[in-house]
Amino acid sequence: MGAKGIKTRQQVVKTALQLFSVKGYFNTSINDILESTRLTKGGLYGHFRSKEDIWYAVYEEAVRIWRGIVFKGVRKTVDPLKRIEKTVENALRDYLGGNVFEGGCFFVNMLVELSGQSASMSKQVLEGFVGFSKLLNTWLEEADRKGLVKKGLDFKEIADFLVIAINGAVTLYSAGRDPATWKQTVSQLKFFIHQLKK
Amino acid sequence: MGAKGIKTRQQVVKTALQLFSVKGYFNTSINDILESTRLTKGGLYGHFRSKEDIWYAVYEEAVRIWRGIVFKGVRKTVDPLKRIEKTVENALRDYLGGNVFEGGCFFVNMLVELSGQSASMSKQVLEGFVGFSKLLNTWLEEADRKGLVKKGLDFKEIADFLVIAINGAVTLYSAGRDPATWKQTVSQLKFFIHQLKK
DNA sequence: AAAAATATACCAACCGTTCTGTATTTTGTC
DNA sequence: GACAAAATACAGAACGGTTGGTATATTTTT
Numbered sequence: 229m230g231a232k233g234i235k236t237r238q239q240v241v242k243t244a245l246q247l248f249s250v251k252g253y254f255n256t257s258i259n260d261i262l263e264s265t266r267l268t269k270g271g272l273y274g275h276f277r278s279k280e281d282i283w284y285a286v287y288e289e290a291v292r293i294w295r296g297i298v299f300k301g302v303r304k305t306v307d308p309l310k311r312i313e314k315t316v317e318n319a320l321r322d323y324l325g326g327n328v329f330e331g332g333c334f335f336v337n338m339l340v341e342l343s344g345q346s347a348s349m350s351k352q353v354l355e356g357f358v359g360f361s362k363l364l365n366t367w368l369e370e371a372d373r374k375g376l377v378k379k380g381l382d383f384k385e386i387a388d389f390l391v392i393a394i395n396g397a398v399t400l401y402s403a404g405r406d407p408a409t410w411k412q413t414v415s416q417l418k419f420f421i422h423q424l425k426k
Numbered sequence: 427m428g429a430k431g432i433k434t435r436q437q438v439v440k441t442a443l444q445l446f447s448v449k450g451y452f453n454t455s456i457n458d459i460l461e462s463t464r465l466t467k468g469g470l471y472g473h474f475r476s477k478e479d480i481w482y483a484v485y486e487e488a489v490r491i492w493r494g495i496v497f498k499g500v501r502k503t504v505d506p507l508k509r510i511e512k513t514v515e516n517a518l519r520d521y522l523g524g525n526v527f528e529g530g531c532f533f534v535n536m537l538v539e540l541s542g543q544s545a546s547m548s549k550q551v552l553e554g555f556v557g558f559s560k561l562l563n564t565w566l567e568e569a570d571r572k573g574l575v576k577k578g579l580d581f582k583e584i585a586d587f588l589v590i591a592i593n594g595a596v597t598l599y600s601a602g603r604d605p606a607t608w609k610q611t612v613s614q615l616k617f618f619i620h621q622l623k624k
Numbered sequence: 625a626a627a628a629a630t631a632t633a634c635c636a637a638c639c640g641t642t643c644t645g646t647a648t649t650t651t652g653t654c
Numbered sequence: 655g656a657c658a659a660a661a662t663a664c665a666g667a668a669c670g671g672t673t674g675g676t677a678t679a680t681t682t683t684t
Contacts, residue, residue: 645667650659
């Protein structure tokens, strides 16, 4: 695979990512991708074996982008509660509010569309969310070990709730495009996290 | 329009509602509806002018069903905070957890799929959510007038947050089908509402 | 018999995919 | 660094099947 091929392949992935996020997977046709990339069918199918194949490549790219934004400046944050706060803020203000994907959040859109349609694809997305929740969970346990939070909290439930609230903001912001949606959620979740402190 | 016609029309709406909720609007074909209803195209297009026309009828039916479940036993609840609590519980336990629509929540699914695709259809769905939030808002103001809640609360923000959290639970429950998802959300939101009290 | 409901047959446009042929790069050899 | 051989990248036509929708004929209900 030469340098040229890699470049056009990346271009296809980049283009398909935006198209999938706006139009959805099923309602984005191969022709849509061809028109946006100025490729032809032969060119496209030289890089990907199928439409589903494109989706998996797009998913990986989306994860790469998402990680870069959501975990920016997070590793160096020592206080685990501050780290959670920072991550939530990044996810809502910079990722969601930053309109990184034209159609809102690629992952939520795909999760909703593919649930009950493609077991393997929706599983892939769902595992991403589960992994995110588990990460928040470990940070909560770290806060517990450091004696920063109240006793008797259900960390899994709290981590899940954070992910749930973020997801809810995504669905409404994607539709209404009112920045108040994610701003309010940041504010409410900061308050929520504050309530956990000792 | 005779009795027979009304009956088959209702049957189409009922069937299409389930299909749309599972497969989505675009990925449900007219043929899918025909196979499930054992009708033919001529029969179907005698009742509806277009696929979009079917969707609007389905939307109204979905609202009817949703209202029946979410507001069950709510009107007779005098305490506005209890009324909110009851509504949230109905929405998560009976509506979402009751698997009323096979594919999860029809409204959230449609909101995600139709945003940026059909302005008129997604607007219809979004207005439903806005209306729900406004209703919760009026109940919060009622609670305020009765001196039941703390001073200085942003009622719109709180009402929006409740809707957002419910929506987030919907997306994750629809995909994972783990009842813990909505149970945890009920628990967290009850706690959240409790915090508002004087 | 009139009216309503449904069936049949058909359309042009589009779907994802595969095929063959042809440029265009990349690579190995000198 | 020049040059041919090999590998890669791309174009474009064609495939069988499906899409939403329509016009007309037939059956069923009233």
